[in-house]
Amino acid sequence: MATWVIHLRVADALRNRWQPLQTLPELPFVVGNLAPDGGVEVSPHVYVPDSATTHWTPTGKKRDIDVAAFCRAYLQNPALTPEKTAFYRGYEAHLRTDVEWIRQILKPLKQKLGIAHFTGTPYDGLLRQNLTYLEQAFCRQAKSFPAWELAQQTKAFPNDVLPYYAEDTLTLKLQELRERYAEPVAPPEPYLVPAALII
Numbered sequence: 001m002a003t004w005v006i007h008l009r010v011a012d013a014l015r016n017r018w019q020p021l022q023t024l025p026e027l028p029f030v031v032g033n034l035a036p037d038g039g040v041e042v043s044p045h046v047y048v049p050d051s052a053t054t055h056w057t058p059t060g061k062k063r064d065i066d067v068a069a070f071c072r073a074y075l076q077n078p079a080l081t082p083e084k085t086a087f088y089r090g091y092e093a094h095l096r097t098d099v100e101w102i103r104q105i106l107k108p109l110k111q112k113l114g115i116a117h118f119t120g121t122p123y124d125g126l127l128r129q130n131l132t133y134l135e136q137a138f139c140r141q142a143k144s145f146p147a148w149e150l151a152q153q154t155k156a157f158p159n160d161v162l163p164y165y166a167e168d169t170l171t172l173k174l175q176e177l178r179e180r181y182a183e184p185v186a187p188p189e190p191y192l193v194p195a196a197l198i199i
Contacts, residue, residue: 001062002094002101004177005135007033008147010097011090015147024086030147031157031170032090034177036098038162038169045119049164056095063102067095087161109192123192130192133185151177 002010011033015021021029036054039047052060056070074088109127110116118124139148157170 001037001098002105003131003135004034004037005139005148005181006101007037007094007097008145008151009138010093011147012145014093021086021089024082024089026086026146027150027154027157028083028087028161029090030150031154031174032087032092033094033097033147034151034173035087035091035162035165035170036094038165038173053164055098062098065095065099067092067099070095084161113192126188127192129185130188132181133188136181136185139181 008030011030015026015029039049039051039054041047047054050060051057051062055062056066057064058066071092075085075092080088106118110118113123115121115123118127139145142148151174154174155171157174159165159167159170162169
């Protein structure tokens with residue numbers, strides 16, 4: 001799926017371009033954009049909670065994400081606080097971004113490589129290396145990346161917004177984000193994803 005840096009870049013772009021988001025608290029929106037990836041990997045590509053739960057996909061396949069179902073469940077309550085509205089809007093943005101990532105990036109790339117899926121192939125690790133290298137380059141070069149900076153600075157975000165996560169799930173996800181991008185990644189060879197798509 002789209003990576004965490006991609007989701008944070010989308011968070012910034014949406015706040016810059018959609019005025020209603022500018023009236024909502026920034027931190028819950030930023031964390032919401034990361035929250036669907038809050039599952040804990042208990043074995044390779046196996047998460048708890050699973051993708052069917054975190055990504056609202058009845059089949060368990062992220063190509064079948066049901067954004068409308070999430071919105072009906074969480075965004076139709078008129079009594080939502082601004083903090084919860086911001087978080088759920090961020091969560092919605094993550095789901096919509098994953099849908100477009102599959103359609104615009106992963107599906108064409110799989111067709112180009114002649115594979116049905118990445119899991120279990122050598123391309124899986126290579127794609128992760130490609131994206132991490134390009135994203136680290138973007139983070140170094142970006143003159144302004146507010147969502148990234150806020151995520152880096154936030155040490156705790158107790159969960160009181162989603163019943164399928166533990167209280168410390170989102171705090172641990174922010175810690176994992178900091179750790180994942182801390183170590184520089186070597187330039188990949190070959191490039192699977194053109195830098196122009198990421199940077």
